[in-house]
Amino acid sequence: xxxxxxxxxxxxxxxxxxxxxxxxxxxxxxxxxxxxxxxxxxxxxxxxxxxxxxxxxxxxxxxxxxxxxxxxxxxxxxxxxxxxxxxxxxxxxxxxxxxxxxxxxxxxxxxxxxxxxxxxxxxxxxxxxxxxxxxxxxxxxxxxxxxxxxxxxxxxxxxxxxxxxxxxxxxxxxxxxxxxxxxxxxxxxxxxxxxxxxxxxxxxxxxxxxxxxxxxxxxxxxxxxxxxxxxxxxxxxxxxxxxxxxxxxxxxxxxxxxxxxxxxxxxxxxxxxxxxxxxxxxxxxxxxxxxxxxxxxxxxxxxxxxxxxxxxxx
Amino acid sequence: xxxxxxxxxxxxxxxxxxxxxxxxxxxxxxxxxxxxxxxxxxxxxxxxx
Numbered sequence: 328x329x330x331x332x333x334x335x336x337x338x339x340x341x342x343x344x345x346x347x348x349x350x351x352x353x354x355x356x357x358x359x360x361x362x363x364x365x366x367x368x369x370x371x372x373x374x375x376x377x378x379x380x381x382x383x384x385x386x387x388x389x390x391x392x393x394x395x396x397x398x399x400x401x402x403x404x405x406x407x408x409x410x411x412x413x414x415x416x417x418x419x420x421x422x423x424x425x426x427x428x429x430x431x432x433x434x435x436x437x438x439x440x441x442x443x444x445x446x447x448x449x450x451x452x453x454x455x456x457x458x459x460x461x462x463x464x465x466x467x468x469x470x471x472x473x474x475x476x477x478x479x480x481x482x483x484x485x486x487x488x489x490x491x492x493x494x495x496x497x498x499x500x501x502x503x504x505x506x507x508x509x510x511x512x513x514x515x516x517x518x519x520x521x522x523x524x525x526x527x528x529x530x531x532x533x534x535x536x537x538x539x540x541x542x543x544x545x546x547x548x549x550x551x552x553x554x555x556x557x558x559x560x561x562x563x564x565x566x567x568x569x570x571x572x573x574x575x576x577x578x579x580x581x582x583x584x585x586x587x588x589x590x591x592x593x594x595x596x597x598x599x600x601x602x603x604x605x606x607x608x609x610x611x612x613x614x615x616x617x618x619x620x621x622x623x624x625x626x627x628x629x630x631x632x633x634x635x636x637x638x639x640x641x
Numbered sequence: 642x643x644x645x646x647x648x649x650x651x652x653x654x655x656x657x658x659x660x661x662x663x664x665x666x667x668x669x670x671x672x673x674x675x676x677x678x679x680x681x682x683x684x685x686x687x688x689x690x
Binding site for chain 1: 643644645647648650651652654655658659662663665666668669670672673674675676678679680682683684
């Protein structure tokens with residue numbers, strides 16, 4: 328078993344839209360998902376977001392149109408036979424440019440979005456190539472800089488929903504000492520099949536950061552409960568998850584039987600929480616969870632002062 | 642004469658560009674659509690979900 332290492336993970340910067348993660352090099356026109364670094368293809372420090380690039384393209388098309396209008400006006404002035412004609416051509420040219428610039432300025436966000444759509448359509452292959460390059464670079468750093476590899480894979484998984492990348496992230500997270508202050512989101516790394524490393528990770532996260540255990544993680548453990556039980560200390564992993572699940576009534580109501588099966592493994596503080604939750608408002612939808620909790624209470628905590636104060640009893 | 646032709650062309654071009662600019666919102670993709678387009682492109686192959 329490899330020794331876990333203490334690490335500091337940079338917080339994940341979540342964008343409103345996934346495409347906002349993509350950067351393009353203004354020099355070589357290659358794409359990357361890794362920000363704050365030189366272009367992985369040409370090494371120049373000219374990365375800009377694709378939104379910015381789309382804005383630049385929209386501005387360029389405005390400039391071309393304005394130049395064409397100026398050229399037409401200049402031709403008019405050049406071939407003018409009288410000062411009146413020359414003046415007319417100049418005035419119409421200036422007015423046309425002004426009108427067009429005003430209208431274009433008011434609709435620039437639409438033009439930028441249109442350019443962005445075309446850019447994505449046109450450069451699809453280049454984007455995939457860039458993402459693959461990012462993945463190769465990340466894997467190269469696996470042994471020497473695992474944190475960097477994890478952070479890169481986390482960025483890549485914004486767009487590449489691959490089970491392989493998820494497993495790589497899980498494997499790396501399992502080599503880190505997780506802490507409460509770390510930003511851990513299990514949702515993006517959930518797998519469709521059973522993976523012991525993921526079960527262990529969920530158990531570890533449940534131990535250090537209960538808030539990170541949400542519906543998808545609980546559901547995963549419920550779905551693969553038998554497989555988890557076959558793992559070393561599998562029951563403890565499940566108990567950790569149950570301990571995290573009892574923090575919200577929604578989860579208790581959604582998985583009463585699962586919680587009932589592992590309620591006996593809960594530490595006193597978690598069991599007290601569950602006991603108080605049920606004693607406040609017991610519901611028939613909870614199946615035999617209420618009975619099980621009452622049985623454990625009778626067995627272990629009947630005379631415990633913590634259970635007497637503030638709870639009405641089941 | 643050529644001056645008037647140039648002015649005519651200029652005004653026609655301006656008209657075309659203005660109509661295009663004023664109807665651009667009908668041809669603009671939504672950010673969510675762009676996200677979908679990208680996700681589709683990146684996950685066409687492989688085991689993505």
